[in-house]
Amino acid sequence: DVKVTQSSRYLVKRTGEKVFLECVQDMDHENMFWYRQDPGLGLRLIYFSYDVKMKEKGDIPEGYSVSREKKERFSLILESASTNQTSMYLCASEGYNQPQHFGDGTRLSIL
């Protein structure tokens, strides 16, 4: 079974802090994704990566950056956290011709 692990289930940070959200997958998948989920808006794609050191902007990249130094790990970075970035963050990985598998999410609160 595919396992996508997000480092924190809950996280509370302050406005202006630099925040790191980590995601690790154990199936040697090439593709990894970061989404945020807000009520009534579904999942919105922030960034994705098709290979190590590669990254592509999704639909809402502003205020975020990502890092993929190793195939199994995809990090989401909030450069200077703001209250409008309070949300549920979901990581997913995807192998060739396979569906996306999601982690259990990180609920991030920015105070």
Next chain:
Amino acid sequence: TQLLEQSPQFLSIQEGENLTVYCNSSSVFSSLQWYRQEPGEGPVLLVTVVTGGEVKKLKRLTFQFGDARKDSSLHITAAQPGDTGLYLCAGGSFNFGNEKLTFGTGTRLTIIP
């Protein structure tokens, strides 16, 4: 930006009743996926449909992809409390050989015992 609207946004029905959830867009998709998400967990894939007009059944759940591949529906027969959850549709579109998903707004379903 492609948009997928789901309706209704919330649905609360009695156990044993039937229901239909809709997923609509003005864009054409190469595939349409349905996910269910339970509290504290990530979405889990239920089904993928890829051909216009395609119908797939998963026990009491019936999924249909519209003929024009712009819309989809999920019908649940004789709903049970275990069907409670957030249902998300997602349309696939290809971007330089990789399929990108656009998620719908979600339908939160509650089945009352």
